[in-house]
Amino acid sequence: MKRFLAALIFLMTLANSAAASDDLDAAEIRLVCAICSMGAYSDDESYLMRSALTSRGWVIEKISRKNNRANAKAYLVSKGDVKILAIAGTETIKDFEIDFRIGRVTLDKKSVPLGYDDEDFGDKIFVHRGFRDYADVVLSDGLAERLTTSLKQNPNETLYLTGHSLGGSVATIAAFRLADMGVTKNRLKVISFGAMAVGSREFAKNYADKIDLTRVVMKGDLLKKSLRILGYVQFGEALEYQQSVTSDHFEHKMAVYLDCAIRDYYKAGGTFKHESTDKISASIYAAPIQLVKGSFHKSDKDLILNALNDSLTNHFSNLILDETLSLDVKEKNIFDEDFGEFVDVAKSLGCDYVLIRVLKAKKIRDAPLGDRQVTLEEIILDKNGFPISMQTSGSTTKDLTIFEAALAAQETLNERLKAFFTGK
Numbered sequence: 001m002k003r004f005l006a007a008l009i010f011l012m013t014l015a016n017s018a019a020a021s022d023d024l025d026a027a028e029i030r031l032v033c034a035i036c037s038m039g040a041y042s043d044d045e046s047y048l049m050r051s052a053l054t055s056r057g058w059v060i061e062k063i064s065r066k067n068n069r070a071n072a073k074a075y076l077v078s079k080g081d082v083k084i085l086a087i088a089g090t091e092t093i094k095d096f097e098i099d100f101r102i103g104r105v106t107l108d109k110k111s112v113p114l115g116y117d118d119e120d121f122g123d124k125i126f127v128h129r130g131f132r133d134y135a136d137v138v139l140s141d142g143l144a145e146r147l148t149t150s151l152k153q154n155p156n157e158t159l160y161l162t163g164h165s166l167g168g169s170v171a172t173i174a175a176f177r178l179a180d181m182g183v184t185k186n187r188l189k190v191i192s193f194g195a196m197a198v199g200s201r202e203f204a205k206n207y208a209d210k211i212d213l214t215r216v217v218m219k220g221d222l223l224k225k226s227l228r229i230l231g232y233v234q235f236g237e238a239l240e241y242q243q244s245v246t247s248d249h250f251e252h253k254m255a256v257y258l259d260c261a262i263r264d265y266y267k268a269g270g271t272f273k274h275e276s277t278d279k280i281s282a283s284i285y286a287a288p289i290q291l292v293k294g295s296f297h298k299s300d301k302d303l304i305l306n307a308l309n310d311s312l313t314n315h316f317s318n319l320i321l322d323e324t325l326s327l328d329v330k331e332k333n334i335f336d337e338d339f340g341e342f343v344d345v346a347k348s349l350g351c352d353y354v355l356i357r358v359l360k361a362k363k364i365r366d367a368p369l370g371d372r373q374v375t376l377e378e379i380i381l382d383k384n385g386f387p388i389s390m391q392t393s394g395s396t397t398k399d400l401t402i403f404e405a406a407l408a409a410q411e412t413l414n415e416r417l418k419a420f421f422t423g424k
Contacts, residue, residue, distance in 0.1 A: 021268070021269065023268045023269075024265075024268040024269050024270055026268075027261075027264050027265045027267070027268035027270060028265060028268075028270060029160065029191065030191055030214070030216065030239075030261050030264065030265075031261045031262060031264070031265045031270075032084065033084065033086070033160060033162035033191040033193075034162075034193060034216075034254075034257055034258045034261035035258065036075065036077060036084050036086035036162055037086055037089070037162050037163050037164040037167060037168070037193055037254060037257075037258075038164070038254045038255070038258050039075070039086065040073065040074060040075050040086040040087065040088040040089075040163065040167065041088055041089060041164075041254070058077055058078065058079040059077075059078045059079065060075060060076070060077055060078075061075065061076040061078075062074075062075055063075065063076060063085075063138060063143065065137045065138060065140055065141065066137075067137060069133040069134070069136065069137055070130075070133050070134040070137040070138075072087075072088075072134055072137040072138045073087075073088040074086060074087040074088060074138050074163075074167075076143075081154065081156045081157045081158060082157075082158060082160070083147070083150070083157065083158070083159045083160070084159075084160045084161075084162060085138075085147075085159065085160070085161045085162070085171070085174070086162050086163060086167070087134075087138060087161070087162070087163035087167040087168075087170050087171050087174070088163065088166075088167050089163060089164040089165040089166045089167040089168070089254065104124075104126035104127070104128075104129065104200070104230075104231070105126060105127060105129045105132060106125060106126055106127070107125075107127055107132065107173075107176060107177075107180070107199075107203075107207075124200055124202055124231075125199075125200060125202045125203045125206060126199060126200045126203060126231075127173060127198055127199040127200075127203060128169065128173075128196075128197075128198050128199070128227065128232060131166070131169045131170050131172075131173045131196075131198050132173050134166070134170045134173075135170045135171075135173035135174040135177060136177070138170065138174055139174055139177055139178075144177060144178060144181060145181075147159060147178060147183075148178060148181045148182060148183055151183055151187050151188075152182075157187065158187055158188075158189060159178070159183070159187060159188055159189070160189050160190070160191060161174055161175050161188075161189070161190045161191075162190070162191045162192065162193075163192060163193070163195070164192075164193040164194055164195075164254040164257065165193070165194050165195065165196070165223065165252065165254075166196075167192075167195075168192025168193055168194065168195025168196075168215075169192070169195045169196050169197075169198050171190055171192055171195075172190055172192060172195065172198050172211075172213060172236075173198055175188055175190045175210075175211040175213070176207055176210060176211060179207075179210040179211055180210075185209070185210060185211055185212050186212070188211050188212065189211070189212040189213075189214070190211055190212065190213045190214065190236070191214045191216065192213070192214070192215050192216065193216045193254065193257040194216070194217065194218060194221050194223060194252050194254075194257060195215060196223060196226055196227050196232070197227050197228065197232035197233055197234045198232065199232060199233070200231050200232065200233065201231070201233045204233055204235040208235045208236065211236075213235070213236030213237065214236065214237050214239055215234060215236050215237065215238050215239070216239050216241060216257060216261075217238055217239070217240050217241070218240070218241050218242070218243060218251045218252065218256060218257060218260070219240055219241065219242045219243070219251070220243065220251040221251040221252045222251075222252075223252050241257065241260035241261075241264070242260070243256050243259075243260065244259065244260075244263070244297075244299070244300065244401065244402075244403070245297060245299065247259065247397075247401045247402065248370045248371070248397075249397075249401065255399060255400055255401055255404060256401060258404070259401040259403055259404055262307075262403065262404075263303065263403075266303060266306075266307075271310055272307055272310035272311055272314070273310045273313055273314060274314055276314055276315070279314075279315060279316055279317035280315060280316050280317065280417075280418050280421050280422065281316075281317050281318050282316065282318060282352065282353060282421045283318045283350070283351045283352040283353065284316055284318065284319050284320070284351060284352075284353045284354075284355050285320050285322070285342070285345060285346035285349055285351040285353070285354050285355065286309070286312060286319060286320065286321045286322060286355040286357070287322055287339070287342040287345070287354060287355065287356050287357075288322045288324040288325060288326050288327045289305055289308065289325065289326040289327075289357045289358075289359050290326070290327055290329045290356065290357065290358040290359070291305070291326040291327065291328055291329065291359050291360075292328075292329060292330070292331045292358065292359065292360035292361075292362075293328050293329065293330060293331075295359065295360045295361040295362070296361060296402065300402065300403060301326075302325065303403065304359075304402075304403055304406050304407075305325045305326050306325070307403070307406075307407055307410075308357075308359070308376075308406060308407065308410045309321055309325070311407060311410045311411055311414060312410065312414060314414075315414045315417070315418055316417075316418075320349055320351060322345070326359075329358070331360060331362075339354065339356055339379075339381060339385065340385060342354050342356065342381075343381060343383070343384070343385040346381075346383060347383060351383070352382070352383050353380055353381065353382060353383065354380070354381040354382075354383075354385075355378065355379075355380060355417075356378065356379045356380075356381065357376060357377065357378050358376070358377040358378075359374075359375070359376050359377075359406065360374070360375050361373070361374045361375075361402055361405075361406070362375070364396065371396050371397050371398050372396065372397045372402060372405075373394060373395075373396050374394050374395060374396070374397065374402060374405035374406050374409060375392060375393075375394035375409065376392070376393055376394060376406065376409035376410060376413060377390070377391075377392045378390065378391050378392075378413050378417065380417070380420070389417075389420050391413055391416050391417075393408075393409040393410075393412040393413050393416075394409050395408055395409065
């Protein structure tokens with residue numbers, strides 16, 4: 001998981017880059033928000049997000065607030081004219097309590113909760129009490145005032161609020177809080193993932209035009225409709241994702257939303273390639289990836305292979321990729337292969353090393369949800385065809401999609417390969 005998120009962090013360069021099109025620009029910011037939303041969940045991912053972004057010039061501030069209303073956790077990610085407030089989703093028992101704190105209250109925290117016996121709530125303005133409580137806690141201790149002041153003092157600054165599930169719903173309420181403090185719609189944008197409805201139809205009618213809300217929803221994710229019976233309605237622009245046919249995950253899972261955001265970004269013309277100042281200059285010829293037959297669905301194949309090559313290119317400056325993406329092979333021990341033809345190609349190109357990669361995805365026996373083990377093997381040959389290094393990395397699709405697992409394996413091996421060539 002750490003290496004997978006590290007492979008995506010470089011995309012967070014919105015303050016210094018111009019997108020090639022409106023579609024690509026929108027897909028990129030959705031991907032950035034998806035990364036932040038996933039990174040806001042656990043300590044491991046949060047640490048990675050802080051360290052990787054800090055090294056790229058981003059300022060990361062952890063927001064941690066705790067009282068009897070909520071144990072709130074969020075991250076404020078800032079660079080240039082872009083600020084992203086990523087709010088963590090459901091993780092603790094306290095969070096589950098907030099999810100089910102379904103009392104109907106007005107947005108004004110001083111108001112009295114509406115009665116549960118109100119059957120005709122169609123003309124009443126109310127929001128979800130738990131989401132409102134969490135939003136208030138996140139924005140407490142002067143954070144709301146600091147954000148609004150920064151936006152007023154910097155006319156080019158944009159604030160994005162994002163989160164998954166509970167985090168997305170809370171981000172929406174927090175945005176309304178800031179709008180009530182004078183932040184205009186063009187400066188305040190919400191991108192939520194799998195968020196539940198936050199308010200009544202009358203609330204939407206009176207408040208929806210105050211913020212720019214994009215609700216990313218997964219086809220088949222039933223939680224987005226879970227509060228409808230209590231009078232809560234969805235509003236804002238809905239963007240529907242559809243889970244890959246190769247994924248067996250629960251549709252509401254953030255890993256599935258992130259997977260779709262990556263695919264959406266690629267479809268819009270994006271790439272994982274980026275400039276780096278710490279590339280290794282070893283002269284390497286990368287042979288076509290040896291792809292074990294039956295590992296990947298045809299709809300995933302080129303996407304995964306191109307992403308792996310992009311990831312590799314980001315770390316090595318004197319790398320030549322073969323024009324052929326992959327060659328299908330039967331599953332066998334890598335040492336049984338004859339790589340002489342690739343050594344000859346490397347010599348003709350003047351390369352000192354040959355990189356051989358073998359990629360496979362195999363179903364795990366007796367795995368209840370059809371989980372697969374994704375494995376990437378790498379072998380380095382010198383210009384005479386003698387093997388001088390071999391390494392393997394892999395992960396299951398229990399927590400990641402098959403695309404994410406393959407990219408995680410490549411990123412892990414990139415670091416090991418760089419260490420091999422530098423001796424560090």
